[in-house]
Amino acid sequence: MHQENAAKKEERVTFTLAGALAGARRCVPVAISGCATGLVFGTLAGQAGLGAGEAALMSALVFSGAAQFLVLGIWASPLPMVAIVLTTIVVGLRHLLMGAALGPVFSKLPRLKAYGSVYFMADENWALTMGEFDKGRRDGAFLLGGGLLDVLAWTGSTFVGGTFGGAVEDPARWGLDFAFTAIFLALIAGMWKGRSNILPWTVAAVVSVAAYHWLPGQWYILLGGLAGSFAGVVRRGP
């Protein structure tokens, strides 16, 4: 196992157009459900007093559904700047873990490509990228390709939602609220390697459900992820 890891680390890391296109292709279903969410976000942003252009700009620059929906909840006049920024940071803390997980591969890329690509890192294209790396296909542009498609879909649909706000009915009626859950579940199924997954995943599930019920906001993602990943290490022993 250790030697296998060492051999893996010697593998070459590429950053190609083909990799970016492959990433974009794999992200098509993600982008489609992202459009549905973007329409809803644009609509709600309109109700919170943001113009369609402002909402679209936020989608393009912030590119984080979780953070954007949460700040809409506290969007008031005058704008509570500190609360808005703190919320964004707390929701984004999981990105620290995700970025660190990219580290072993991305550290072999030129700085501009690595730090430019992580701008486009969202839950979905990051998870797909980790799946690719796991299979030995180590093309750093995979993340960028998927992210570019996602940010276009997210920004475009936000603008449409903000412009024609009110036209989108309750997304739960069409099951679209479950689309992301389904994508994540499929990705989890693909990551199953055997019984070694049982303990960390059980710990992650228990902690996230507990945090979801007892803590506000998005803490459940970070706490579950931390607890589960630590359980994965402890299990291996020193």
Next chain:
Amino acid sequence: MGLDPVTLLAIVLMALATYATRAGGLWLANRFELSERAGAWLDAIPGAILVSLVAPTVLTGGLAETLAAAAVVLVALRTGSLPLAMATGVVAVVLLRTLAAGLM
């Protein structure tokens, strides 16, 4: 559809905050030499985060969500197809919710 300067400032600050979290993890990973254990920890992160993202919906969202989740996992394991698994989940959850509402 004009841009309000205060709104623009809030958006730019949000963008900087999110980018800091996106780049921060990579920066830390590049700064420090990774031990074997740290590597094992990073390996365990993706699965643990994904499980944490879905666990509240799947385990406590309701019977329709739990059953639809089981269908998604089954299709994903059998076919390995992401779009097919997603479509299965969306259709299953709508049918099951309708069924549950009808039984109430």
